[in-house]
Amino acid sequence: MKPTDMITQVGSVIASVMFAWAMFKQYCPYNLQEFMDKYSKKAFTFFYPYIQISFNEFTGDRFMRSEAYSAIENYLGSRSSTQAKRLKADVVKSSQSIILSMDDYEEVDDEFQGVKLKWAAGKHISKTQSVSFYPVTDEKKYYRLTFHRRHRQLILGDYLNHVLKEGNEIKVRNRQRKLYTNSGSYWRHVLFQHPASFESLAMEAERKQEIMDDLVVFSTAEEFYARIGRAWKRGYLLFGPPGTGKSTMIAAMANLLNYDIYDLELTSVKDNTQLRKLLIDTTSRSIIVIEDIDCSLDLTGQRKKKEEGEGDEKDPKLKLPKEEAETKQSQVTLSGILNFVDGLWSACKGERLIVFTTNFVEKLDPALIRKGRMDKHIELSYCSFEAFQILAKNYLKLESHHLFARIQELLGETKMTPAEVAEHLMPKTISGDAMVCLESLIGGLEKAKEDAILKAEEEVKESARLKAEEEAKEKEKDKDKEKEKAKAEEEAAKEKDSSKAEVNENGFCENENAELISKEKK
Numbered sequence: 285m286k287p288t289d290m291i292t293q294v295g296s297v298i299a300s301v302m303f304a305w306a307m308f309k310q311y312c313p314y315n316l317q318e319f320m321d322k323y324s325k326k327a328f329t330f331f332y333p334y335i336q337i338s339f340n341e342f343t344g345d346r347f348m349r350s351e352a353y354s355a356i357e358n359y360l361g362s363r364s365s366t367q368a369k370r371l372k373a374d375v376v377k378s379s380q381s382i383i384l385s386m387d388d389y390e391e392v393d394d395e396f397q398g399v400k401l402k403w404a405a406g407k408h409i410s411k412t413q414s415v416s417f418y419p420v421t422d423e424k425k426y427y428r429l430t431f432h433r434r435h436r437q438l439i440l441g442d443y444l445n446h447v448l449k450e451g452n453e454i455k456v457r458n459r460q461r462k463l464y465t466n467s468g469s470y471w472r473h474v475l476f477q478h479p480a481s482f483e484s485l486a487m488e489a490e491r492k493q494e495i496m497d498d499l500v501v502f503s504t505a506e507e508f509y510a511r512i513g514r515a516w517k518r519g520y521l522l523f524g525p526p527g528t529g530k531s532t533m534i535a536a537m538a539n540l541l542n543y544d545i546y547d548l549e550l551t552s553v554k555d556n557t558q559l560r561k562l563l564i565d566t567t568s569r570s571i572i573v574i575e576d577i578d579c580s581l582d583l584t585g586q587r588k589k590k591e592e593g594e595g596d597e598k599d600p601k602l603k604l605p606k607e608e609a610e611t612k613q614s615q616v617t618l619s620g621i622l623n624f625v626d627g628l629w630s631a632c633k634g635e636r637l638i639v640f641t642t643n644f645v646e647k648l649d650p651a652l653i654r655k656g657r658m659d660k661h662i663e664l665s666y667c668s669f670e671a672f673q674i675l676a677k678n679y680l681k682l683e684s685h686h687l688f689a690r691i692q693e694l695l696g697e698t699k700m701t702p703a704e705v706a707e708h709l710m711p712k713t714i715s716g717d718a719m720v721c722l723e724s725l726i727g728g729l730e731k732a733k734e735d736a737i738l739k740a741e742e743e744v745k746e747s748a749r750l751k752a753e754e755e756a757k758e759k760e761k762d763k764d765k766e767k768e769k770a771k772a773e774e775e776a777a778k779e780k781d782s783s784k785a786e787v788n789e790n791g792f793c794e795n796e797n798a799e800l801i802s803k804e805k806k
């Protein structure tokens with residue numbers, strides 16, 4: 285006889301005894317009942333060598349679905365589909381896959397390190413007291429695990445940990461990921477269905493692989509982070525001109541790691557307290573994104589304040605665009621952001637990535653992007669030929685073409701963002717002729733090159749004009765100086781002449797005086 289069948293048989297014997305006991309209890313005096321209760325339990329445990337554990341679907345007062353119950357449900361999913369006769373099906377990932385679990389009162393066997401166990405799904409049904417036209421029943425589902433008592437240590441320790449771990453992993457694999465956005469101090473979410481992947485991301489293969497490795501190593505390094513005593517988090521700074529794939533890369537990261545995205549709009553966060561609340565509400569296995577961080581915060585504020593010598597330098601106000609700041613009265617500060625990056629991560633369990641994006645990395649405060657906060661700095665730049673090849677493969681299914689050589693040449697001579705290249709490669713005709721797209725791209729690149737040359741010429745002209753203006757101003761200044769000098773000399777000469785005349789006049793008077801004196805003497 286199989287051990288599992290034995291469990292079933294013993295179970296049914298016990299059930300009969302319990303029934304007989306219930307009948308007996310109705311007609312038996314209370315004292316005798318108590319006595320019998322005590323000893324029947326002892327007898328039961330003596331003869332029944334199995335241990336049973338129930339995992340109820342809902343626990344506690346708050347009617348929260350038990351995490352253990354849903355982990356067990358996921359864990360038993362694959363076993364149920366091969367063993368149970370009646371199954372329940374649920375659709376996940378927006379109708380892309382079906383999850384099976386065993387129906388009520390079904391049983392499945394499991395084995396762990398050579399030990400056999402039995403799982404059964406059951407439910408308690410009770411009538412509720414509420415007054416209603418329709419009869420309302422209250423179902424309380426549970427899973428019951430049965431195993432021999434000699435394996436107690438193993439099952440209560442390693443086996444249950446193994447079930448919870450594997451169940452949670454399956455849950456993460458099956459879950460529909462979400463994109464959260466903040467509205468006031470709450471997160472709202474929609475299903476995250478961005479199709480971006482690292483494979484379709486136009487970027488040099490080597491750099492792409494390096495970033496992917498970094499992400500995967502991070503996501504599997506729980507023990508490492510615990511051992512070295514660091515919070516399990518990593519910061520990424522993505523910078524580069526508009527349309528170079530920063531947002532696309534974030535979506536690709538989420539898809540690679542199966543993480544949720546929390547897109548934090550800082551300008552709608554009132555103050556640091558609200559920011560803290562939002563961040564504490566984020567879940568594990570998520571990417572917290574602050575896009576265009578240079579626009580959300582005035583990161584030069586700190587330095588300006590220091591120069592002006594006003595305010596507390598540790599707590600500079602992050603200046604939002606003026607009107608916005610006035611209307612929203614946001615008081616999120618740089619120190620608030622820094623605290624969030626450091627504080628939250630050290631406090632919250634579970635892995636989290638934080639990603640900042642910016643078009644102007646040089647504008648950011650060094651404190652914000654120093655290593656340890658933003659561990660990895662990734663520059664996304666203009667389209668290289670290698671990146672173009674990926675786009676051509678994605679958009680046109682082309683590995684090579686005779687026009688590629690010309691495109692390579694032009695990409696070496698001029699700058700175009702992957703977004704612009706992608707726009708040229710979008711199908712232009714119903715038949716989706718690749719040639720038309722490539723020619724459009726060549727036209728675009730040639731125009732960009734001409735524009736760049738014209739711009740450079742204009743810049744040269746402009747700088748020459750500015751230089752000429754400068755020189756003219758200098759000359760004018762020199763002339764003015766000369767004029768002033770000449771004027772000064774003239775005035776000096778005049779002064780000299782006038783003082784001579786004075787001397788002469790004085791001389792004349794003296795002569796007159798001398799004449800008068802001599803006349804008087806005579």
Ligand SMILES: Nc1ncnc2c1ncn2[C@@H]1O[C@H](COP(=O)(O)OP(=O)(O)OP(=O)(O)O)[C@@H](O)[C@H]1O
Pocket residue numbers: 484485486487524525526527528529530531532533642643702703704706
């Ligand atoms: N490296 C890339 N690989 C594939 N597609 C790209 C890449 N860069 C841009 N694109 C395409 O261009 C569009 C715009 O790119 P994206 O929004 O990622 O740019 P961004 O760098 O975030 O720009 P911004 O700084 O303005 O936010 C995307 O929808 C995508 O189709």
Ligand SMILES: [Mg+2]
Pocket residue numbers: 530531532575641
């Ligand atoms: Mg973007």
